Amino acid sequence: MSELFRAEALEHLFPDGTIGLDHVSLAIDEGELILVAGKNGAGKSLLLRHFIGLSKPNAGTIYYRGEPIASQIPLIRREVGYVFQDTEAQIFGQTVEEDLAFGPANLGIQGKELEGAVRSALRDAHLEGMSERRPLTLSGGEKRRLAIAGVLAMKPRCVILDEPFANLDFPSVQEIIEVLKTLRSEGKTLILLTHEIEKVFSLASRLVILDRGKIVFDAPPSLAKKEDFLQSGLVCPYRECYPWQID
Amino acid sequence: MANRLANPFAFEPGKSSLATLHPLAKLTFLLAVTSVTMWSGVGLLLGLFAIGFFLLIPLPRAASGTLSSILLLVMFAALVRGILPGDGRLFDAATLPDSGVYALRLFTVYIYSRLFYATTRVSEIGDWMTAAIRAVRRPFRGRAKATKREPGLLGDPGMLFSLVLLFLPRIFDTYQRTKEAGEVRGIMLSRRNLRRSLVMLEQLIVGSIEQAWRTAVAMEVRGYSPERSIRLTAFAGRDWGLLVLAIALFFLKMI
Numbered sequence: 001m002s003e004l005f006r007a008e009a010l011e012h013l014f015p016d017g018t019i020g021l022d023h024v025s026l027a028i029d030e031g032e033l034i035l036v037a038g039k040n041g042a043g044k045s046l047l048l049r050h051f052i053g054l055s056k057p058n059a060g061t062i063y064y065r066g067e068p069i070a071s072q073i074p075l076i077r078r079e080v081g082y083v084f085q086d087t088e089a090q091i092f093g094q095t096v097e098e099d100l101a102f103g104p105a106n107l108g109i110q111g112k113e114l115e116g117a118v119r120s121a122l123r124d125a126h127l128e129g130m131s132e133r134r135p136l137t138l139s140g141g142e143k144r145r146l147a148i149a150g151v152l153a154m155k156p157r158c159v160i161l162d163e164p165f166a167n168l169d170f171p172s173v174q175e176i177i178e179v180l181k182t183l184r185s186e187g188k189t190l191i192l193l194t195h196e197i198e199k200v201f202s203l204a205s206r207l208v209i210l211d212r213g214k215i216v217f218d219a220p221p222s223l224a225k226k227e228d229f230l231q232s233g234l235v236c237p238y239r240e241c242y243p244w245q246i247d
Numbered sequence: 248m249a250n251r252l253a254n255p256f257a258f259e260p261g262k263s264s265l266a267t268l269h270p271l272a273k274l275t276f277l278l279a280v281t282s283v284t285m286w287s288g289v290g291l292l293l294g295l296f297a298i299g300f301f302l303l304i305p306l307p308r309a310a311s312g313t314l315s316s317i318l319l320l321v322m323f324a325a326l327v328r329g330i331l332p333g334d335g336r337l338f339d340a341a342t343l344p345d346s347g348v349y350a351l352r353l354f355t356v357y358i359y360s361r362l363f364y365a366t367t368r369v370s371e372i373g374d375w376m377t378a379a380i381r382a383v384r385r386p387f388r389g390r391a392k393a394t395k396r397e398p399g400l401l402g403d404p405g406m407l408f409s410l411v412l413l414f415l416p417r418i419f420d421t422y423q424r425t426k427e428a429g430e431v432r433g434i435m436l437s438r439r440n441l442r443r444s445l446v447m448l449e450q451l452i453v454g455s456i457e458q459a460w461r462t463a464v465a466m467e468v469r470g471y472s473p474e475r476s477i478r479l480t481a482f483a484g485r486d487w488g489l490l491v492l493a494i495a496l497f498f499l500k501m502i
Binding site: 107 | 257258259368369370409410413416417458461462464465466467468469470471472475476478
């Protein structure tokens, strides 16, 4: 597997002096499904914003496919999709179809190729039959899938999803998991930022746990021990157990 | 969720075949038909009203709230000429026939406007706006390149236009949520409490700015650039036909 991203000694300080990222080094290979976990404020979103060039580090370097990202931004825009937690902010079309065409059209894709990209994104995100719907009339789960589809229409190699299960009911979560399975079967690199790790634990090939801006665990999920979750606050609020264990 | 009422520019063509017509042909026809509607005789007016009404049938029905607001505005605009005629009376009943015709004119304009907006994507109009501005700016492009200025969103007025219309329902939605959040905490706008209203207004402005910022970041991530490529659709036979009809209507108005 070839390396996609590599961060070396990344540091981020907020203007008030708070440490956002503390000497973070991380490499991500193509085809992985990485779960980046950590409690609220651990630095998950901040780390991935650095990866796509939306934030600038105070120290350290990030590489995309072996080159510093400063020179790779156009390529990253083409190859890396980012699904934000606030899905409404990234919906631009008056209809589902129009929104899906926004990204690929920005990349200069037109005509039949554009139609094909929109069709395959609709299929991958399980939104068939909704192409003429107005985004504002969609449910929370459908909007989340539309946001994912909008990114998929750009045919990315890698998709980053920030809290993909936030505010969703169980059927909507199941739909998102089905979409993730489809993308995984297509060999896309998936990076999931979430604290709801129980929902995708079995799908992940690697678990990265962040705590106060530091990586405290980085290995296949099966190697994680109870202490790793306890230390980083990823425990069931009612008792100290693995959050996905149900009696 | 935003009310349908909040976005009068919503693209909802239903089964209308007007959605397949060229936006420029439709815009020209809308200008012609509204111009004729405001000056034509009653016979032609009734004809245009009937045609417009017939074309409205395949569209989804407008929300009753929208329709009643429009009707209220139309009635007020029509009846205002009879109010306080200056001879001591409150209303001059003799103006009613003229007011009726005027109300019909305004309502016909509304019908054709709705036909246009419901069957035309904002992005289609926006793309033509951007193409027109680019054509005007083309002779000056060499000078701009020499100064190495980054192209701003003002260079893509079509996208600016689309975003403004996209934001209207979202701002109403944010306003509604801010208002409700204030109400459950005891702030009633209806009590005209200026200080508390200002706090809510501040929340609304901050919320809107934050949303605009998130949208800008999301646009960047989805590959947007003000120099985006635009594919304009060509005129088909039906579009030329509509254009000729629009010109004929303009001609009719002149004679």
